[in-house]
Amino acid sequence: MNFETFKKKYDTSMERMCREIFHSRNDTIRIKKEETAVKNLMAIMDAALNLSVKKGFDAMSLRDLQAESGLSMGCLYSCFSGKEALLHIMQEQGRNFVMGIMAEALKEPAPPEKKLEMAIRTHIYLSETMQKWFYFSYMETKNMGRDEAKKAIESELLTESVFTEILKEGEKTGIFSFEDASLTAAMVKAMLQDWYLKRWKYKKRQIHVDDYADFLIRFIRKALVQP
Amino acid sequence: MNFETFKKKYDTSMERMCREIFHSRNDTIRIKKEETAVKNLMAIMDAALNLSVKKGFDAMSLRDLQAESGLSMGCLYSCFSGKEALLHIMQEQGRNFVMGIMAEALKEPAPPEKKLEMAIRTHIYLSETMQKWFYFSYMETKNMGRDEAKKAIESELLTESVFTEILKEGEKTGIFSFEDASLTAAMVKAMLQDWYLKRWKYKKRQIHVDDYADFLIRFIRKALVQP
DNA sequence: ATAAAAAAATCGAACGTTCGTTCTTTTTTT
């Protein structure tokens, strides 16, 4: 699998995500027609992501959001019940979306080495197509409420445990060797995270997503052999 | 070197840092007596760091800062000229402090393998004693102005280049082997960063700073041998 | 050594601005 194959296999478009938001939250959205709601939601999410990444969610005012999205105040408030609710929607919907695709990509059985590569590639490619959302999601953890923060932490640990399990499986079959499965998984996660947290660095160096994925897989494989 | 040795060798106390702030910025600080200024600065920096880490610098109001530090509004404004200036002081002073200690730790010549270990340990131990500074510094990059952001990026790249140089040196002497020096250095940096960005995770798992440093050094060494 | 004077430090009420939010009106679609 490479980035092209990934993009063809999975639909990670803003439209699909906003359509899901409309269906799961048609109780708080005062707009009736799906097409209208999706059109507005797309403008809002796009603007909110851009502004949040640029200046932070807290520093973004709803008047900024108005200008960037081209919608009026009343129109914004017909799509969400308040600024806090908007943050909640963005966080939760994004999280569910990512978890769904990760689970789908890893559902079919495979040898540990293949599975590890699959998990790494899926995560990197996902964070490439949804880079702003990944960045936003991590940087705005602070602004979340207690319950929300708990869910974010659970999600982080769940992703990590996916790698921990693959590593342990590989240890059993004898293909991997390491000191500590969960510490090793944490290192893998840290290197995955760098791709979307330091995107500017890799862009400047002209390192493309497949370069990074290929390199990372080889790098990790070297660290997973007998000392 | 371990964490204990590090702590004895370097003074990373808030008092020392605040004293440096007073000396380098006695033009904007309206307080004359050093002892008074340092006492107030310590209260301010401590409170500002705690609040920023908890809810973000932007979400922290000066009334929050008043309550947390125990100082009045007038007293706050006698130590800095405004909220923006406070952010600037915290960022710049922290950056200089870290750079100074990193440079000091690496000034004496050593074989690449030792030098790599030294750089890794120094960075991890520094980010342990100054954890909130490191976390704050990374998370508030967005709130900085253009010039400030540029300096932060330069600082990031400078730290990375320290590792790049060590790696290239080791490649020459034949002790290291890797595909790409700057990509490898980026991975090392990513794993160093995880220690202060995900401190809660390692605390919960009871992984202490020396455990992390020891593990990371062995992990990286494995990834730096012939494939 | 003590009282008076000067300087330094602290305090918090008040100001103008901007924020999130509400709500009535207008426009567009059905």
Added chain:
DNA sequence: AAAAAAAGAACGAACGTTCGATTTTTTTAT
């Protein structure tokens, strides 16, 4: 014509900041 969607002016709350009053500390004069 009725229903849905879009618009933006208006409101109270909270923000960063200012500034004269007050307290504390230091210096000076006796």
